Amino acid sequence: MIYTKDISKSYSGTQVLKIDELxxxxxxxxGLVGNNGAGKTTYFSLLLDLINPSTGTITSNxxxxxxxxxxxxxxxxxxDETFLIGYLTPEEYFYFIGDLRGQxxxxxxxxxxxxxxxxxxxxxxxxxxxxxxSKGNQKKxxxxxxLIGNPDVIILDEPFANLDxxxxxxxxxxxxxxAEKQGVTVLVSSHDLMHVTDVCERIVVLEKGEVIKDLxxxxxxxxxxxxxxxxxxxxxxxxxx
Amino acid sequence: xxxxxxxLEWKQYFRSSxxxxxxxxxxxxxxxxxxxxxxxxxxxxxxxxxxxxxxxEQDPFVVANGFIFFWILGExxxxxxxxxxxxxxxxxxxxxxxxxxxxxxFVLGKSALSFFNFFPLFLTIPFGISLISNGYSGSVVLTWxxxxxxxxxIANFLNFILEAFSAERELSxxxxxxxxxxxxxxxxxxxxxxxxxxxxxxxxxxxxPIYLLILLVVLVALYTFNFSILRKKLFLDxxxxxxxxxxxxxxxxxxxxxxxxxxxxxxxxxxxxxxxRTKSMAFLMVIGLLYGLFFYxxxxxxxxxxxxxxxGIFSTGFFLINFGQFIPAWDSGxxxxxMSQNIKYxxxxxxxxxxxxxxxxxxxxxxxPYVFFGWKILIAHAAAAVYNIGVNSHVxxxxxxxxxxxxxxxxxxxxxxxxxxxxxxxxxxxxxALPMALFGLLNWLINFEVxxxxxxxxxxxxILLHKKLMTFITQKYLDSKYKMIAAFGKDS
Numbered sequence: 001m002i003y004t005k006d007i008s009k010s011y012s013g014t015q016v017l018k019i020d021e022l023x024x025x026x027x028x029x030x031g032l033v034g035n036n037g038a039g040k041t042t043y044f045s046l047l048l049d050l051i052n053p054s055t056g057t058i059t060s061n062x063x064x065x066x067x068x069x070x071x072x073x074x075x076x077x078x079x080d081e082t083f084l085i086g087y088l089t090p091e092e093y094f095y096f097i098g099d100l101r102g103q104x105x106x107x108x109x110x111x112x113x114x115x116x117x118x119x120x121x122x123x124x125x126x127x128x129x130x131x132x133x134s135k136g137n138q139k140k141x142x143x144x145x146x147l148i149g150n151p152d153v154i155i156l157d158e159p160f161a162n163l164d165x166x167x168x169x170x171x172x173x174x175x176x177x178x179a180e181k182q183g184v185t186v187l188v189s190s191h192d193l194m195h196v197t198d199v200c201e202r203i204v205v206l207e208k209g210e211v212i213k214d215l216x217x218x219x220x221x222x223x224x225x226x227x228x229x230x231x232x233x234x235x236x237x238x239x240x241x
Numbered sequence: 242x243x244x245x246x247x248x249l250e251w252k253q254y255f256r257s258s259x260x261x262x263x264x265x266x267x268x269x270x271x272x273x274x275x276x277x278x279x280x281x282x283x284x285x286x287x288x289x290x291x292x293x294x295x296x297x298e299q300d301p302f303v304v305a306n307g308f309i310f311f312w313i314l315g316e317x318x319x320x321x322x323x324x325x326x327x328x329x330x331x332x333x334x335x336x337x338x339x340x341x342x343x344x345x346x347f348v349l350g351k352s353a354l355s356f357f358n359f360f361p362l363f364l365t366i367p368f369g370i371s372l373i374s375n376g377y378s379g380s381v382v383l384t385w386x387x388x389x390x391x392x393x394x395i396a397n398f399l400n401f402i403l404e405a406f407s408a409e410r411e412l413s414x415x416x417x418x419x420x421x422x423x424x425x426x427x428x429x430x431x432x433x434x435x436x437x438x439x440x441x442x443x444x445x446x447x448x449x450p451i452y453l454l455i456l457l458v459v460l461v462a463l464y465t466f467n468f469s470i471l472r473k474k475l476f477l478d479x480x481x482x483x484x485x486x487x488x489x490x491x492x493x494x495x496x497x498x499x500x501x502x503x504x505x506x507x508x509x510x511x512x513x514x515x516x517x518r519t520k521s522m523a524f525l526m527v528i529g530l531l532y533g534l535f536f537y538x539x540x541x542x543x544x545x546x547x548x549x550x551x552x553g554i555f556s557t558g559f560f561l562i563n564f565g566q567f568i569p570a571w572d573s574g575x576x577x578x579x580m581s582q583n584i585k586y587x588x589x590x591x592x593x594x595x596x597x598x599x600x601x602x603x604x605x606x607x608x609x610p611y612v613f614f615g616w617k618i619l620i621a622h623a624a625a626a627v628y629n630i631g632v633n634s635h636v637x638x639x640x641x642x643x644x645x646x647x648x649x650x651x652x653x654x655x656x657x658x659x660x661x662x663x664x665x666x667x668x669x670x671x672x673x674a675l676p677m678a679l680f681g682l683l684n685w686l687i688n689f690e691v692x693x694x695x696x697x698x699x700x701x702x703x704i705l706l707h708k709k710l711m712t713f714i715t716q717k718y719l720d721s722k723y724k725m726i727a728a729f730g731k732d733s
Contacts, residue, residue, distance in 0.1 A: 048581040052723045072583040082730070083578035085508070087515040087650065099504035100582045129515070 001026040001185050002047070002153065007056035009042055009209075017042045017209040019056075024187070024202075026152070029179035031200030031217075032189040033225065035232075039209040040189040041079065044155050047187070048077055060153060073101070077155035078142040086131030090123045090141045093130060094148060101149030108148060115144050118170050135162045143171065147178075154178065155187045160195045168195065175199050193229070197222040207232075246347050274356070278363050285367030289375060302372060306440040310428065313396060313439070314421050316361070320400040321407075321417045324357050335475070345471045349464060352401065358393045365389045384450045388443055391456040398463035405470050501585075505592035512571055513564075516650035519571070522563050526600075529559025530607055537614040546689065547681030549618055550696065553625025554673050556608055558633055560600035562672060565637035568593050569718070573647040573729035580726060587715045594634055594711070601629045617689065624696040625676065631703025633672050635710045640668040642717035645728035 004022040008015060017039040024030050032040045045051045047058055049065045057064050060071040077083070085093055091112075098108035112124060122137050123144075130138060139162050146154055159175075160168050176199055178184040190196045196203055197217055205213035205228065213228065215221050284291075292301035334344060369382045406416045428435040446452040496506040513519040533552045536542035555562075564571075568590075572579060579589070605626040612619040676696060683692035703710070718725075 050577055050580060050723075050726050069583075072581070075581075077581050079577065082575055083581075085575045085578075087511060088508075092511070096504055096508060097582070100584055 001028075001061060002187075003059045005056055005059070007043075007046060007058060008054050009039075009046060009051065010054045015209055017046070019043070019211055022204070022211065024185060026185055027179055027183040028202055029175060029186045029200045030188070031196035031203040032187065032206060033191070033193060033196055033203060034189075034206035035191075035229075037208075038206040040206060041157055042209070043206070044077070044079060044157050044187070044189065047155060048075070048079070071153075074152040075155070076101075076146040076149065076151040076153070077157075078139075078146040078159070079155070079157045081135070081138050081142065083142055083145075084130045084138055087129055089127065089129055090133070091125075093141065094145055097145045097148050101151075103149050111148060112144060115174075118144070118167065118174065120167070136164060136167070139163060140167065147174075150182075151184065153185045153187070157189050158191070159188055160190055160192050172199050193222060193225045197225065243347060250351075277360070281360065281363035282367055285364040286371060288364075288368050289371040301375075302377060303440065303444065305368070306443045307436050309392075309443060310424075310435045310439045313392060314425060316393070316396045317400060317403070318417065318421055320357055320396060321403060324355060324397075324400060341472060341475050342468075345468055345475065348471065349398075349467055352397060353394060355397065358390075358397055361389060361393050362386075380450075381447045384447045384453065385443070387450075387453060388446050388456065391453065391460060395456065395460050395463060398460065398467050401467050402463065402470070405467075499592075499595065502588045502592040502595065505589055506596065509571075509592055509596055512650075518648070518650050519564075523560075525563070526559055526604070529556050529563075530604060532556045532559075533608070533611050533614075533618075537611065537618065543614060543618075546617075546621075546684050546692075547677060549621035550625055550680035550692075551673060551677040553622040554629060554633070554676055557601050557604045557622060557626040558629040558672070559604060561597045561629055561634060561637065562669075564600070565593070565597055565634065566640065566668060567648055568638060568641035568644070569725070570641075570644050570646055570648045570729070571650070574650065576729045577726055580722060586718055587711060590638060590711065590715060590718065594638060597634050597637075598630050601626050601634075620693055621680075624680075624693045624700070627700035627704075628676050628696045629700070631700030632676075635703055635707075635714065636671055637668065639710075639714050639717060642714065642721055645724065647729045647731065 002024040004019050006020060008018040010016065016037075032043065034040055042051070046053050047060070047065065049069075049071075053066060057066065059065070060075065063071045065071050085096070088096065094108050094112055095105055098104070103111075112119075116124075119140060123133075123141055130141060133141065139159070143156060143159055146156065156175075159171060163171065172195065175186050175188065179186045179201070186199075188196065188199065201217050203213075203215045203217060203221060203225065204211055205215075205225070213225075215224065288305065289301050292304050296304050335341075365386055369386050372382050372385075373379055403416050403420065424435060427433045442452075446456075493507045493510055496503045496510070499506055513523055533556055536548060536552060542548055569576065605622060608622055609619065611622060676699075680692045680696060683695055
C-alpha cells in the first residue's frame, strides 16, 4: 500500500530523515515511535506531500505522492491543530471536510453520530467555534474529521497526547476496529509506548531520522521497547558523566 | 526588575522575525515618521505668521488655543487607529515571583514613553520659540508647553481606555466615533462650545500655572483607571473567558448555485464575518464606497478627468484590493490541512475570484449615485469596474502566489501591517497607477471616449482569457506550494 524508497530530507545540510526502504501493507496498523526530533512528523509530512523530499519517493497505492495528487481522495490525516479552521464550529468543519470528500450532510451526520461516546457531549451542538474549544476537544474533532469519507489511509500524529484517559481508551478501540474490521491502513505516532503497542500490529522505532527497529507486536514488544529506550537514556547519562 | 523587563523587550523586538524580515517596511515607516516630523516642525515655525495673516485682528496665541479642541479630537482619533497599548507577553511572568502591580506599572509606564507623546513637541516647541521671539513671556510659553504635553499624556491614557472598551464590542470603532463625533457635534451646533472652554481653560492655566494641577489630577485618575482595568485582565481565565462567543450561524445555502466551489465560498464568507481583521475590513468598504465624495464635491477635482479612473478603480475595487492582496494568507492558519485535502486548487482560487467580482459589481451598483456629479463620471466608474474584473482580479490572484506571510485573523485591520510584504506594495502599482496613467494619457492625447474604451477593452480581454489565466495562476500556486506551507507554519 505505502512504499517508501530511499527517502531523505535535509534542512541546510542537516539530515533529519533517511529511510532506505519501508513497506506498509494495506490494512496494517502501523506505529511510529521515537524521541523528539526522531523524524516522525517529518515522515508524515512527506507522506502528505507537505514538504518536498530531498531524495527518494513515497508511493501510496502505486501513486508517487510528490508527483500526482491522486492519493488525496483515499488519504486523510490529522497532524496538529493547524489542520482545524478556527472560525468554524465542529459541525461546520465536518461538513466542510465532507464536502471536499464527496459526502453530503446526512453521511457526515451518520458518521459523527457513531462518535457520540467519544465526543462525550462536548463537541456537537455546543455552538462554539473550534478556536474556543480546549486542546483535547480540538484534537477529538480533528481525529473524527480525519475519518470522514471512508479513507483507506489514515495518518494521525500523536493522537493520544492531550486526551483524557477515557478518551484514550475509546480512541484505541476505534483505531483497532478501523484496521481489523474495515481494512484501513492506520499510521500513528506516539511517545506513549503502551498505547502504540496496544493499537499497532507493527512498530517502527526511529532515531535521528533512521529506522533502527522494526517489530511485529507480540506480548514481549512493550518490554523490548522499554528496554530500548531505557538503554538509550542510560547511555546518554553515561555520556554526560 | 525593570532592568529584566527592558532586557526582555529589547530581545523581543530585535529577535522577532517581523523586524528581520520587514526591513523595507520599517524603513518606509521611518521615512513616513520623518516626513510627519518635518511637517510638524514646519508648521510649528510658521504657525505664528500664518495665524497673523489669517486673523490679523486677534492675538495669534489666543487663536491657536481656540484650535486645541480639534487638535485633541484629531489626536484621539489618530491614536485609536495607530497606537496600541504596548503588549508584553505576560503569561510566562505570572507564575514567577513578580508583583502583578509591577507588571502593570511597567506596561503603562512604557506607553508614556511612546513616540506619539513626543510627536506633538515637534510642533509645540517651535511654536513656543516663535511666541517668545514675538514678545510673549517665557513663563507663559513654558506653562503652555507643559500643558500641551500633559494633554498628550491624557490622550494617551484615554485612548487605552477607549481601546479596552472597543475590544469587547462587535463594532469596534463605535465608542470612538460616538465620543469624537458627539463632542464635535456638540461643539459644531454650539450647544456646548468646547473650542471656547478649552481655549479659555488653557489661557487660564498659562496665566496661573497652579491650574496645571487639574490636568495632573485628570492624568492620575486616568492612569489609575487604566491600572485597574489592566490589573483585572492579568489573570489567565479573564482572557480565556471573554473569548468564547456564541456562534452566529447564517444560512449560506444560496452559494450552492455556484456548484463545486460552494464549500469554499461558504468558507470565505464565514472567514470574512467571523474574524476581527476581515470584519473590520468589510466595514472599511463603506469608506471605499464614499471615497469619491472626498473629491467630486470640489470643482477642482471634478474637472481632473484622470482622477475619475483612479477613484473608479479604488472605490469599485476596494474589497478586491484589500481582500485579494492577502490571498492565500487568509487561509494560512490551516493551509497545511487544505493542501492535504482532496481539493482542486483551481476551485479554491475560483471561489476567491468570484467573491471579488461580486464585490466589484456590488460596489459599482452602490456607487451609481455618483452620476449626480456628471454622467461621464459614472461611465468612467463603469469602465474602471470592467478593468477591475478583467485585469486587476487576475493580477492580484497571481500576486498572491508570491505571498509568504502568515496572517493572524484575530487582529484589527486598520494599520495592521501583519502579512504585508514588498509584494503588497509593488502590486499596488499595476493595480491603480497603471489604469490611471493609461486613462489620463489617452484622455489627454486623444479623447475621453478612447480612454474609456481602452479600459473596457482591456477588461474584456481579461474576462475572455479568464480560463487560460486561471490555469496559469493555478500553476504558479502549485509551484510554490512547499514554500507557502513552510512560510505559513512560522509565526511572524
